[in-house]
Amino acid sequence: MSQTPLVLVVDGGGTTDGVQRPVTEVAVGILVDAQGRYLLTSRPPGKVYAGYWEFPGGKLETGESVEQALRRELQEEIGVTIGSAVVWRHSLVDYPHALVRLNFCKVYDWSGALHMHEGQNHCWERLPVSCEPVLPGTVPVLAWLAEEEAGAAPSPC
Numbered sequence: 001m002s003q004t005p006l007v008l009v010v011d012g013g014g015t016t017d018g019v020q021r022p023v024t025e026v027a028v029g030i031l032v033d034a035q036g037r038y039l040l041t042s043r044p045p046g047k048v049y050a051g052y053w054e055f056p057g058g059k060l061e062t063g064e065s066v067e068q069a070l071r072r073e074l075q076e077e078i079g080v081t082i083g084s085a086v087v088w089r090h091s092l093v094d095y096p097h098a099l100v101r102l103n104f105c106k107v108y109d110w111s112g113a114l115h116m117h118e119g120q121n122h123c124w125e126r127l128p129v130s131c132e133p134v135l136p137g138t139v140p141v142l143a144w145l146a147e148e149e150a151g152a153a154p155s156p157c
């Protein structure tokens with residue numbers, strides 16, 4: 001995890017008046033299937049940025065680690081139980097509604113069938129993804145994944 005966390009300000013961010021806002025920790029799962037596709041889900045009605053596409057996950061509850069929160073959130077939201085998950089990248093995003101630290105974990109190992117419990121849509125995507133709009137805090141992650149894929153690709157003869 002070599003990334004330096006910069007703050008991405010979205011839609012003007014919060015109005016701080018010089019006062020630092022508390023950081024809300026969020027666990028985000030990048031599920032990668034056997035074909036190398038990524039699972040994206042749409043934000044359910046009633047949530048901020050409803051209808052925007054994101055990777056599934058949610059806020060940490062008191063005392064939880066990122067891995068514990070991610071396991072709980074994915075069970076609640078999409079019905080799967082993940083194996084181990086470690087933070088791959090993180091970022092800080094200043095939205096009008098909250099200052100969030102996004103802890104992105106790649107997940108290759110899970111059990112259970114996908115079931116969207118919150119009325120979300122879902123899709124398995126290769127890069128570049130075709131679903132839109134993508135949540136602003138999620139857009140940079142797609143670029144990181146693309147960079148990583150490009151780095152992993154065999155060089156042309």
Ligand SMILES: Nc1nc2c([nH]c(=O)n2[C@H]2C[C@H](O)[C@@H](COP(=O)(O)OP(=O)(O)OP(=O)(O)O)O2)c(=O)[nH]1
Pocket residue numbers: 026027028047053054055056057058059060093095098100102135136137138
């Ligand atoms: N799950 C997820 N959240 C993201 C992504 N990108 C991004 O900016 N976020 C932001 C949006 C929200 O401000 C925050 C997640 O909060 P949330 O409201 O969805 O979390 P939650 O499921 O725990 O929701 P709730 O308890 O309020 O119902 O993280 C992403 O790819 N996945």
